[in-house]
Amino acid sequence: MGGAQHPESLVRAHSDFLSESILGNTHSVSNSSKLSSICAHDARDAVLSFFRAPPGYTVIFTANATGALKLVGESYPFKQGSSYVLCADSHNSVHGIREFASRHGAEVHYIPSMPTGGFILSAAKDILQQYHPRDSAPSLFALTGQSNISNTKNPLEILVHASALGYHTLLDAAALAPTSTISLENTPVDAMAISFYKMFGYPTGVGALVVKESFLKLLERPWFAGGNVDVVQVPGTLVTRSASLHERFEVCAMQDGTINYLSLSAVTDGLRFLSAYLPFLPLRLSCLMHFLTSSLIQMRHDSTGAPVVKILSKPPSKRLKYIGEEADSGSTVSLIFLSPSGDMIPNSFVEHVAVSHNISLRTGCMCNPGGAAALLGIEDQMALLYPGVTLKDFEQVVGRELGVVRISLGLATTFHDVWRVIDFVSNLANDRIRRKLWDAWINVPVGQAI
Incomplete structure (x- = not known):
């Protein structure tokens, strides 16, 4: 849960790749930059394939699962009348989103925990029903897929129920993904947060938000930086965001700068490594x-x-x-x-x-x-x-x-x-x-x- 042991073979493969390759900042058209862009594209495809994501999903690389959750929290259009519903048995990164919700006038509602963690499904459905979206006020439901302390796996079908009630759904899969098969085709969710070092130990400093493009269009970053814009008027106030949806968020999510392009090839290899062992x-x-x-x-x-x-x-x-x-x-x-x-x-x-x-x-x-x-x-x-x-x-x-x-x-x-x-x-x-x-x-x- 805290961090998986890194496989020697994965580190060796990545070291060999770096020794034989020259990679550059992805915001260029040089050969080294093109290679970095190819690695990023391959890693994005590998993530979508690993989680069996149907068409309509994209991947935003972040510093970790916490960064992915924060990205949703700070960009979600909370307002008066909105609700943020979450489980009491959740990581602080999920609880932290309540700060963004409260600042915009949204109400925060908790699904209580059982003595051994997790929640009672009927109680969760009652709370979701009680505070479901009204008057066109967008509301968010965050589910912890697996508790990092109580060992409880929560039923993913509650996400489908929440979605039917009008909620946008966010899955914290940081503790679930390392040892469980997740299919976004069978259990669609608006956004899912993961950390790769929890899954296969290497590299650290890279996570992802696997997200529906339709949901991404609803989010609005409170600021811009680097390559997530096309044109910035200076002096002035005008800014044109990047045409690429994932680029609008990604550059700011990776520790407020360029994506970790040196590590993305290791993500692709790591997903292949885990895919071989996950069935067993x-x-x-x-x-x-x-x-x-x-x-x-x-x-x-x-x-x-x-x-x-x-x-x-x-x-x-x-x-x-x-x-x-x-x-x-x-x-x-x-x-x-x-x-x-x-x-x-x-x-x-x-x-x-x-x-x-x-x-x-x-x-x-x-x-x-x-x-x-x-x-x-x-x-x-x-x-x-x-x-x-x-x-x-x-x-x-x-x-x-x-x-x-x-x-x-x-x-x-x-x-x-x-x-x-x-x-x-x-x-x-x-x-x-x-x-x-x-x-x-x-x-x-x-x-x-x-």
């Missing part, structure tokens, strides 16, 4: 997830027999048996560690021990405060927050560190990786080893890197 990936991850979760649930403290961990995220409800099956949940486990007496062990201690075992995991709220609040059962405390509150203030009210420990499985995960995590957890189940690790942790001088 859900089955393999299903096996690893079931082994990991069942092993963690069975883990007990040797001194009291109490559980070592409490899994908070949604576990897979079924174990896949065939190639081509799609899992009903993701491949992450969000949990908290418990002491022999049943109290929560600080996440910072768990992370410290993981680092000492050379295991990379993540702790905290994963930039998903709504999902975290649901999993931790602190939604009532969330409602009491006040302007200027800090995380430290919030933790003092709750009485403990906020957040979970997240273990993510993906394209590069092996059985050995999962076994090492289980072995790491078994150390915290051993009273003597855990006390020794705890003493080492509390004796780390303040400010010293661990």
Whole structure:
């Protein structure tokens, strides 16, 4: 979820290409610029093909999925009477769009999260019905395809329902795309945000907004720059935008400048790489997830027999048996560690021990405060927050560190990786080893890197 391990073969292929090629800024007609334009065109076609996009879609390359979501938020024609509907269990990049909506007089409405994340489909439909577009005020529905903290996969058919009610639809597929097949032909959406490094690890700094051209025509960038214009009157106020729809947005979306033309050939190769593994990936991850979760649930403290961990995220409800099956949940486990007496062990201690075992995991709220609040059962405390509150203030009210420990499985995960995590957890189940690790942790001088 945080970032896939980059394949050595992909890096080598891209390095060879750069060693043998000279690429230039795409805003020219030189041979080097033409080659860059060809790479961009090929990458655009590869993205459309990978997501099975029917005619009428185009691709805007951005810095990441967040950049793609921001592009929609700042350009969408919110106004008085508009609604922005989203799930509580969403990434902050989706929540952030509410700032643009509110500034233009639109109302923001949340679909509440279940205790294990996600939402109840009937409740979501009721909220969409209640706030559906009226009086020609455009309204936007943003769906998180897969939660990055609760492991929940949300039903994509809700997008079709929202569209029938008159909403424009936005899919955050950053966590969904790395391990799931997405067909825009079967589930059309007005816009979809992705990050390629989450999908196949390399390159970073490139994402995309896969978008309907008809929807793109409704968006209006609040400014212009570089190659997204044809003519600019200076001094003066006149500006003629580029005739190419994707160019009107792309130049500004890639970190406010020229697209990352050196990396786009790696996007094409990376999609080919993932295409070869994606049919088999859900089955393999299903096996690893079931082994990991069942092993963690069975883990007990040797001194009291109490559980070592409490899994908070949604576990897979079924174990896949065939190639081509799609899992009903993701491949992450969000949990908290418990002491022999049943109290929560600080996440910072768990992370410290993981680092000492050379295991990379993540702790905290994963930039998903709504999902975290649901999993931790602190939604009532969330409602009491006040302007200027800090995380430290919030933790003092709750009485403990906020957040979970997240273990993510993906394209590069092996059985050995999962076994090492289980072995790491078994150390915290051993009273003597855990006390020794705890003493080492509390004796780390303040400010010293661990």
